[in-house]
Amino acid sequence: MIELIQKIASVTLSTVFDVLPIAVIIFGFQLFVIRKKIPHLKQVLQGFVYVLLGLSFFLVGLEMALFPVGELMATQLTDPEFIYGSLEAIPEFFHWSDYKWVYIFAATIGFSTTIAEPALLAVAIKARDVSGGAISVWGLRSAVAIGAGIGVALGTYRVVSGTPLHYYIIAGYVVVMIQTVFAPKMIIALAYDSGGVTTSTVTVPLVTALGLGLASTVPGRSALLDGFGLIAFTCLFPIITVMAYAQLSQWRAKRNGSK
Amino acid sequence: MKNNIINIFKSLSDSLKDLYPIILVIAFFQIFVLQQPIPNLSEILIGTFLVVVGLTLFVQGLKIGLFPIGEAMAYAFARKGSLFWLLTFSFALGFGTTVAEPALIAVAAKAANVAATAGAIVDTEESRSSYANGLRFTVALSVGIALVIGVLRIIRGWPIQYLIITGYIGVVIMTAFAPNEIIGIAYDSGGVTTSTITVPLVTALGVGLASSIKGRNPMVDGFGLIAFASLTPMIFVMGYGMIL
Numbered sequence: 054m055i056e057l058i059q060k061i062a063s064v065t066l067s068t069v070f071d072v073l074p075i076a077v078i079i080f081g082f083q084l085f086v087i088r089k090k091i092p093h094l095k096q097v098l099q100g101f102v103y104v105l106l107g108l109s110f111f112l113v114g115l116e117m118a119l120f121p122v123g124e125l126m127a128t129q130l131t132d133p134e135f136i137y138g139s140l141e142a143i144p145e146f147f148h149w150s151d152y153k154w155v156y157i158f159a160a161t162i163g164f165s166t167t168i169a170e171p172a173l174l175a176v177a178i179k180a181r182d183v184s185g186g187a188i189s190v191w192g193l194r195s196a197v198a199i200g201a202g203i204g205v206a207l208g209t210y211r212v213v214s215g216t217p218l219h220y221y222i223i224a225g226y227v228v229v230m231i232q233t234v235f236a237p238k239m240i241i242a243l244a245y246d247s248g249g250v251t252t253s254t255v256t257v258p259l260v261t262a263l264g265l266g267l268a269s270t271v272p273g274r275s276a277l278l279d280g281f282g283l284i285a286f287t288c289l290f291p292i293i294t295v296m297a298y299a300q301l302s303q304w305r306a307k308r309n310g311s312k
Numbered sequence: 313m314k315n316n317i318i319n320i321f322k323s324l325s326d327s328l329k330d331l332y333p334i335i336l337v338i339a340f341f342q343i344f345v346l347q348q349p350i351p352n353l354s355e356i357l358i359g360t361f362l363v364v365v366g367l368t369l370f371v372q373g374l375k376i377g378l379f380p381i382g383e384a385m386a387y388a389f390a391r392k393g394s395l396f397w398l399l400t401f402s403f404a405l406g407f408g409t410t411v412a413e414p415a416l417i418a419v420a421a422k423a424a425n426v427a428a429t430a431g432a433i434v435d436t437e438e439s440r441s442s443y444a445n446g447l448r449f450t451v452a453l454s455v456g457i458a459l460v461i462g463v464l465r466i467i468r469g470w471p472i473q474y475l476i477i478t479g480y481i482g483v484v485i486m487t488a489f490a491p492n493e494i495i496g497i498a499y500d501s502g503g504v505t506t507s508t509i510t511v512p513l514v515t516a517l518g519v520g521l522a523s524s525i526k527g528r529n530p531m532v533d534g535f536g537l538i539a540f541a542s543l544t545p546m547i548f549v550m551g552y553g554m555i556l
Contacts, residue, residue: 061362065413071412072413073404078408080382082401083399086397087388092384094515096378097381098374099373100372100374100376100378103373104377106369107365107367108366109364109366111366112366114359114360117357119317120350126341126342129346135346154345161337167377168330172506172512174371179375180535183523184531219484222499229480230480233473242531242539245539246537249503249541249542250506250511250538253415253506253507254507268495278496281422285496285502288542
């Protein structure tokens with residue numbers, strides 16, 4: 054118990070240091086440039102304290118509950134002994150489909166950690182308020198999470214197959230460009246944004262562990278060179294699925310309207 | 313008081329809903345695929361409880377703290393009418409929040425390892441840490457510039473897609489020339505720059521600006537700042553890899 058309190062205290066302290074530059078910039082500009090009192094100062098400060106404490110609890114909880122299990126699972130699933138049943142059965146040449154559980158794990162863990170991502174929740178709340186409810190919190194989050202799931206799964210396939218990263222990314226860009234032409238105008242900026250928000254507190258550590266685990270166990274891959282790139286996949290595919298979600302809603306609205 | 317308690321319970325159960333997909337995935341793989349018991353069950357339960365409480369507090373804090381201050385500053389800058397100060401603020405916000413970002417510090421250290429192993433820099437403690445620091449400042453600079461461009465875009469009402477697609481083309485061109493071992497790190501660095509505290513603040517700033525300027529639509533023009541902040545680091549990091 055004492056250990057837990059100590060841990061929360063030390064994480065809170067380091068979160069304070071993360072927030073410090075932001076607070077200095079905001080209050081500095083308020084004081085010296087805008088020179089006006091901050092509206093509802095007490096409430097805003099209370100909000101900052103909530104955010105600080107909330108984030109610290111969240112991080113300590115993740116470190117206790119999710120990260121050890123997630124990382125352990127990532128290593129177990131990529132372990133050749135698990136994939137081939139026993140150490141003797143490891144074949145000289147492997148087929149990409151040997152790693153099928155890894156892809157499924159990647160897709161589901163990408164999806165579920167993105168749903169829990171606080172930054173995405175923040176953007177989804179804002180999008181709902183601004184769109185007057187047309188974009189629902191769960192609709193946007195599911196669309197982004199599906200994209201992240203596809204992204205992580207494809208990213209693990211890339212590590213296993215050893216194909217160059219930039220082919221996938223450039224192909225993804227081409228799809229994004231084509232969709233941009235056809236997607237409803239009001240979703241475009243939000244879709245572009247949703248790429249960046251998927252990868253923060255929850256997703257990055259787990260996805261990184263998965264990538265490094267894979268790159269260090271798949272024959273012929275190096276953890277240093279092939280371990281990177283999963284985050285990039287996780288950022289790219291939500292853009293595509295969010296635009297697809299908007300296109301689908303538009304198409305359905307049109308079809309219902311023409312009936 | 314009674315309402316307050318009901319509200320707290322409602323947001324707690326919302327947070328729990330956010331977590332149950334993770335719990336399902338982990339339980340399924342542990343029980344059916346790996347067929348192993350879940351280690352340290354009590355620790356996991358305490359941890360999950362902390363995560364739920366933390367998420368609930370965070371969302372409350374967003375609503376009463378981060379969102380209002382971001383919007384209030386956007387309105388104040390719009391009323392003041394000084395473009396110079398608004399852009400200075402945007403740059404400071406982008407640079408200041410990124411340079412201290414723990415995820416970025418971790419990625420920069422890894423990148424320095426890669427560069428040392430690949431022989432791009434001398435493999436000593438000193439040259440590695442100077443490489444990592446250089447990378448960090450490069451990314452922070454690029455995020456600062458990204459927010460400046462993004463805020464200018466909101467004010468002028470430029471359509472976002474032309475700017476982003478230009479950025480994509482920039483990434484593709486840089487990929488052709490950048491050293492191979494930096495490409496993966498560069499692509500990843502786009503995603504790690506936008507932290508959980510920066511995102512709500514920057515979103516509120518963008519939406520606040522777009523709704524306080526005449527002729528801008530907060531939905532079409534207000535979003536997009538994060539997109540710039542995750543695109544420019546890719547270009548800048550590849551540039552960094554080419555110069556060094």
